[in-house]
Amino acid sequence: MMHMTKYPKSLIFIHWLTFFLILIIFYIGLTLEDYEFNAANMNRFRLHAILGVTVLILTVIRAYVRLTKSDQLPPKITYYSAFHKAFVVSVHYLLYIFLILAPLIGFIMVYQTGALTYDLGGPFPTDAEFDAGLLLLHQIAVFILAALIVVHVAGVFIYKLKTGKSLLSRMSIF
Numbered sequence: 001m002m003h004m005t006k007y008p009k010s011l012i013f014i015h016w017l018t019f020f021l022i023l024i025i026f027y028i029g030l031t032l033e034d035y036e037f038n039a040a041n042m043n044r045f046r047l048h049a050i051l052g053v054t055v056l057i058l059t060v061i062r063a064y065v066r067l068t069k070s071d072q073l074p075p076k077i078t079y080y081s082a083f084h085k086a087f088v089v090s091v092h093y094l095l096y097i098f099l100i101l102a103p104l105i106g107f108i109m110v111y112q113t114g115a116l117t118y119d120l121g122g123p124f125p126t127d128a129e130f131d132a133g134l135l136l137l138h139q140i141a142v143f144i145l146a147a148l149i150v151v152h153v154a155g156v157f158i159y160k161l162k163t164g165k166s167l168l169s170r171m172s173i174f
């Protein structure tokens with residue numbers, strides 16, 4: 001068994017790429033509310049959608065890399081308690097799940113309007129509207145994802161305060 005001090009380069013790369021993409025996707029997402037979903041505004045929605053689907057694909061690759069390189073991960077952190085361990089593991093699993101669910105629901109929401117035919121050269125559907133239930137689900141999934149990220153980042157800093165050890169070097173590109 002090899003002893004690594006850092007996560008594999010590929011996982012580090014995807015971690016920070018996902019982080020930057022999420023910042024941009026969130027920002028664009030919040031501005032979308034002010035725009036009607038029509039052919040003229042399609043590029044705005046498209047950019048949000050393409051970056052969102054990129055996060056989904058990156059997350060599937062990331063899960064695969066994690067599983068196949070499980071012998072190349074750094075040693076487990078020092079958990080404060082059994083509860084802390086269960087909490088950290090759950091937050092990591094939930095992050096993966098919501099990095100897939102949020103874009104997936106977004107994609108289904110757009111697909112359901114029939115607007116993808118426009119991307120394939122067809123006409124933009126008349127009075128395209130998002131299904132209210134799917135929109136709510138997308139908003140809930142995105143909200144949960146944001147909350148998980150806040151808890152995750154707080155956890156990294158609290159760990160430093162409690163143990164004096166920084167976890168950042170394990171996830172650092174340099």
Ligand code: HEM
Nearest residue numbers: 011015018019022066092095096149153156167168170171
């Ligand atoms: C979009 C935002 C973020 C997501 C979705 C995310 C997700 C994750 C996940 C799933 C892991 C577990 C390791 C893995 O499977 O790759 C992880 C580890 C880590 N993240 Fe993040 N992260 C985000 C932002 C941040 C930020 C802003 C920081 C900076 C404080 C950070 C610092 C770390 C560190 C230091 C680790 C390694 C923890 C360890 O040593 O086990 N993350 N992150």
Ligand code: HEM
Nearest residue numbers: 025026029030032033049052053055102103106107110142
């Ligand atoms: C990680 C991926 C994603 C994140 C974090 C995200 C985030 C957001 C946010 C914050 C909003 C604004 C919600 C509101 O306040 O009403 C939004 C709206 C929206 N998202 Fe996403 N999104 C993601 C992926 C996707 C994908 C892949 C699609 C489609 C393929 C999509 C389609 C939409 C649409 C159409 C809206 C606008 C709904 C409206 O007009 O109010 N999203 N998204």
